[in-house]
Amino acid sequence: MIDSLLLLAFALAALGGAVAMLLARHPMRVALALVLTMLSLAGVYAMLGMHAVAVFQVLIYVGAVMVFMVYVIMLLDPADRSLRERFSAWLLPGAAALVLLIAAFAYGVQRGGPFAVGESVAGFGVKPFSIAFLADYWVHFELVSVLLVAVAVAAVAVVGAGRRSRG
Amino acid sequence: MDRTTLLVTLACVLFSAGLVGVVVRRNALVMLMCLELMLNGVVLALVTFARDSGSQAGAVLVFLIFVVAACEIALAIPIVLLLARAKRTLDVAAYADLKG
Amino acid sequence: MDILTLIVLLPLAGFVVNGLGGTALGRQRIGPSAVSVIGCGLPIASFLLAIGAIVDLERSGQALVDVAYTWTTVGTTAFEVAFRLDRLSAVMLLVVTGVGSLIHVYSTGYMKDDPGYARFFAYLNLFLFFMLLLVLGKSLLVVFVGWEGVGLASYLLIGFWFDDPAKAAAGSKAFITNRIGDAGFLVGMFLLQQGIGTLDIETINAAFANGAPPGLSATLVALALFVGATGKSAQIPLHVWLPDAMAGPTPVSALIHAATMVTAGVYMTARMSPIYLASLDASQIVAWTGLATAFFAATVAVTQYDIKKVLAYSTISQLGLMFVAIGVGAYGVAVFHVVTHAFFKACLFLGAGSVIHALGGEQDVRRMGGLARRIPVTFATFAIATAAIAGIPPLAGFFSKDEILWFALASGHGGSVALFALATLTALLTAFYMFRLLWLTFFGASRLSPQASHHVHESPVSMTGVLTVLAVLSAVGGFLAVPHYLEPTLPLPDVRAGTEALHVVVVALSVAVAFAGLAAAAWCFGNLARADALRNRFVSLHRVLSAKYYVDEAYDALLGRPLAWISDRVFLRLGDRVLLDGSLNGLAALARRGALVLGRVQAGPLQLYALFAVAGLILSLAWMLRHG
Numbered sequence: 001m002i003d004s005l006l007l008l009a010f011a012l013a014a015l016g017g018a019v020a021m022l023l024a025r026h027p028m029r030v031a032l033a034l035v036l037t038m039l040s041l042a043g044v045y046a047m048l049g050m051h052a053v054a055v056f057q058v059l060i061y062v063g064a065v066m067v068f069m070v071y072v073i074m075l076l077d078p079a080d081r082s083l084r085e086r087f088s089a090w091l092l093p094g095a096a097a098l099v100l101l102i103a104a105f106a107y108g109v110q111r112g113g114p115f116a117v118g119e120s121v122a123g124f125g126v127k128p129f130s131i132a133f134l135a136d137y138w139v140h141f142e143l144v145s146v147l148l149v150a151v152a153v154a155a156v157a158v159v160g161a162g163r164r165s166r167g
Numbered sequence: 168m169d170r171t172t173l174l175v176t177l178a179c180v181l182f183s184a185g186l187v188g189v190v191v192r193r194n195a196l197v198m199l200m201c202l203e204l205m206l207n208g209v210v211l212a213l214v215t216f217a218r219d220s221g222s223q224a225g226a227v228l229v230f231l232i233f234v235v236a237a238c239e240i241a242l243a244i245p246i247v248l249l250l251a252r253a254k255r256t257l258d259v260a261a262y263a264d265l266k267g
Numbered sequence: 268m269d270i271l272t273l274i275v276l277l278p279l280a281g282f283v284v285n286g287l288g289g290t291a292l293g294r295q296r297i298g299p300s301a302v303s304v305i306g307c308g309l310p311i312a313s314f315l316l317a318i319g320a321i322v323d324l325e326r327s328g329q330a331l332v333d334v335a336y337t338w339t340t341v342g343t344t345a346f347e348v349a350f351r352l353d354r355l356s357a358v359m360l361l362v363v364t365g366v367g368s369l370i371h372v373y374s375t376g377y378m379k380d381d382p383g384y385a386r387f388f389a390y391l392n393l394f395l396f397f398m399l400l401l402v403l404g405k406s407l408l409v410v411f412v413g414w415e416g417v418g419l420a421s422y423l424l425i426g427f428w429f430d431d432p433a434k435a436a437a438g439s440k441a442f443i444t445n446r447i448g449d450a451g452f453l454v455g456m457f458l459l460q461q462g463i464g465t466l467d468i469e470t471i472n473a474a475f476a477n478g479a480p481p482g483l484s485a486t487l488v489a490l491a492l493f494v495g496a497t498g499k500s501a502q503i504p505l506h507v508w509l510p511d512a513m514a515g516p517t518p519v520s521a522l523i524h525a526a527t528m529v530t531a532g533v534y535m536t537a538r539m540s541p542i543y544l545a546s547l548d549a550s551q552i553v554a555w556t557g558l559a560t561a562f563f564a565a566t567v568a569v570t571q572y573d574i575k576k577v578l579a580y581s582t583i584s585q586l587g588l589m590f591v592a593i594g595v596g597a598y599g600v601a602v603f604h605v606v607t608h609a610f611f612k613a614c615l616f617l618g619a620g621s622v623i624h625a626l627g628g629e630q631d632v633r634r635m636g637g638l639a640r641r642i643p644v645t646f647a648t649f650a651i652a653t654a655a656i657a658g659i660p661p662l663a664g665f666f667s668k669d670e671i672l673w674f675a676l677a678s679g680h681g682g683s684v685a686l687f688a689l690a691t692l693t694a695l696l697t698a699f700y701m702f703r704l705l706w707l708t709f710f711g712a713s714r715l716s717p718q719a720s721h722h723v724h725e726s727p728v729s730m731t732g733v734l735t736v737l738a739v740l741s742a743v744g745g746f747l748a749v750p751h752y753l754e755p756t757l758p759l760p761d762v763r764a765g766t767e768a769l770h771v772v773v774v775a776l777s778v779a780v781a782f783a784g785l786a787a788a789a790w791c792f793g794n795l796a797r798a799d800a801l802r803n804r805f806v807s808l809h810r811v812l813s814a815k816y817y818v819d820e821a822y823d824a825l826l827g828r829p830l831a832w833i834s835d836r837v838f839l840r841l842g843d844r845v846l847l848d849g850s851l852n853g854l855a856a857l858a859r860r861g862a863l864v865l866g867r868v869q870a871g872p873l874q875l876y877a878l879f880a881v882a883g884l885i886l887s888l889a890w891m892l893r894h895g
Contacts, residue, residue, distance in 0.1 A: 015180065018184040021184070053229050137227045162249045162252070165249070
């Protein structure tokens with residue numbers, strides 16, 4: 001009972017954060033709304049019993065990605081036009097598209113019928129996760145580490161390019 | 168409405184909101200954050216179905232997606248900053264050079 | 268290999284050897300002699316073989332057939348290359364190979380100093396090959412190959428001195444006019460193949476033996492084939508090429524445009540005689556076309572000043588008379604006239620060549636005269652041949668022409684008094700203009716230019732020898748009873764009731780006409796002042812006649828220029844540039860403009876592109892969910 005209510009609460013919070021993201025004027029507010037959404041989603045994952053995923057959501061997404069975003073937003077020029085006018089020229093077509101898109105998805109979900117629910121597995125905790133990760137999926141682990149190296153190099157290159165273009 | 172339907176619907180709504188946010192918002196950084204919102208919606212759907220099918224692979228995949236998202240943002244933000252510096256504004260309407 | 272195939276192939280071998288090796292041979296010391304030996308020897312060999320074949324024919328009493336090979340088989344019909352020798356083709360064979368060989372020998376003298384000597388003999392041999400295909404062919408298909416081939420050889424030989432554009436144009440004119448006639452021939456062949464199912468001549472003739480077979484109109488076929496004959500034998504309206512063809516060397520004019528090629532039309536219609544017997548209408552058209560041609564050509568010949576042009580119009584006129592004979596059903600008589608005409612016309616042309624050779628190239632009779640004593644052999648042979656063509660007995664022309672006039676009057680297959688009257692008038696004109704030519708060329712005071720006068724000399728033996736042979740043939744050739752010889756294959760028509768008694772009258776009339784022409788010509792042209800006075804009396808008539816009734820100009824205005832206009836305006840400017848180029852360029856321009864228009868979709872703003880992506884997503888979702 002409590003579980004269902006908590007799940008619903010977290011879901012509503014995520015939704016509210018999304019709406020606030022669309023409507024807020026200052027980018028900092030938008031960022032904070034996104035943080036709210038992400039934390040709510042972490043809660044949802046925890047309610048589902050996938051604690052490892054929930055923790056990673058908070059650590060990586062909120063802790064790294066959103067912090068980086070917040071830093072960047074602090075570099076903003078307050079006189080920028082995008083701070084005076086929130087919406088682009090395509091607001092109305094966009095809003096119509098939103099309605100249609102949600103309608104299409106809702107119809108699809110409803111047609112998808114009752115979803116099969118498997119029994120709850122004991123192990124979505126950290127230990128079973130790590131065992132599976134490093135035992136069965138170690139190739140993917142290595143590939144991802146290569147990706148991280150590549151990104152680091154690329155970031156340095158982009159910064160260097162920026163420095164060169166500025167003379 | 169059962170849990171799975173609720174969460175899948177929520178995932179679709181988050182995805183749609185993010186997609187439309189890319190279209191309607193004027194600030195470049197806000198557009199990036201809407202992209203992140205889209206990604207979160209998709210991950211939610213993935214987690215829901217992974218949980219329901221009891222597959223460990225799903226969790227691993229979610230983790231890998233997080234890593235990729237971090238990489239993506241690590242590159243996207245410097246690029247957007249360079250663009251903003253070149254055009255002297257974060258207003259997306261100014262980035263209109265890719266013309267036919 | 269059978270004798271008929273050998274006869275046909277020997278000249279082809281001559282063409283190949285002289286054509287390919289002529290230049291190389293020419294560089295050797297024995298060169299020209301080798302070319303002459305090959306070029307003349309092979310036709311002479313064909314002639315001897317022909318005699319042998321005819322002896323075989325007479326001995327066995329049956330036609331000789333020789334199947335060379337099967338060209339192709341379409342469904343159940345096999346098209347073979349086969350040759351057939353019967354009495355009719357025997358006569359033509361002897362004329363073609365005999366007179367042909369003589370003219371080849373003449374050419375060794377006439378073309379001696381020409382740089383294209385070997386090429387000339389190669390082309391002459393090629394012509395002989397195709398002519399033999401035409402004469403000996405067993406099916407109309409082989410005949411047609413020969414028909415086209417002689418047209419080709421004629422083009423090559425008329426335009427032999429192709430450096431002169433006028434001469435080359437004359438060759439083209441001949442070829443194109445021939446082709447127009449050939450279209451008619453083809454139509455005739457198509458009708459026959461469709462109606463009877465074969466192109467074999469004997470089968471076709473058998474099918475027409477009792478009138479036309481069902482579903483096939485004899486008149487139509489006869490007229491279609493006659494159109495082909497009109498082109499090849501220079502009848503109205505396709506006669507315009509023959510006078511221009513005089514641009515070629517004189518041996519060519521003698522061989523092709525007097526003795527053999529132009530008579531191919533007569534030969535072909537005689538061959539297909541059952542078709543003409545089955546259609547009186549077509550025969551009448553043939554007869555009257557021939558008569559009209561004969562008469563008009565004779566009137567033009569009276570006014571011409573070029574020695575070869577007079578002979579050209581004379582040939583057209585004589586061919587017309589042959590078609591008169593064909594038209595009234597006297598096929599054997601027409602062939603008889605072919606034979607005698609070959610003798611005296613070849614002699615006349617070669618004699619003209621001898622005169623031209625003697626004068627160093629002069630062809631205008633206004634600058635000749637008084638040559639009788641200076642080139643006696645040429646004069647004697649020319650005079651004999653002239654008498655022959657005028658119809659003075661007992662020379663060859665008298666017999667054949669008399670027979671034609673008789674059947675024009677008396678034939679039960681369309682003879683009439685009108686036909687006879689005009690034909691006799693034509694005979695009178697023939698005698699007149701031929702003796703005019705003789706007087707202007709050989710008699711009277713000399714009007715030669717000083718250089719020509721110094722240059723005058725009798726021709727070498729290679730030329731005068733041939734002239735002598737032909738003159739003798741013109742004299743005695745009439746005693747070859749050709750119509751009688753051909754009677755089994757080509758029966759003479761029945762005589763109309765009530766005309767048998769007039770035969771003597773006709774003979775007397777034709778003799779009288781011949782001498783009247785002689786007298787008139789001697790009177791008019793013996794004294795040139797009288798000739799000029801006569802001309803001044805009839806100035807406009809003279810102008811029309813010497814301009815050949817303005818036929819060429821009429822063709823140019825009615826056909827040539829409109830066709831050129833259509834070609835330029837309709838096909839070039841409209842069809843090619845506007846429609847074809849325009850549509851292709853238009854498609855390209857359309858693509859370019861379409862790209863420009865569609866390109867405006869990519870207007871620039873990034874969010875517009877994102878909006879398109881969203882729209883696309885919605886549409887694909889909708890579609891998937893509807894058809895999922």
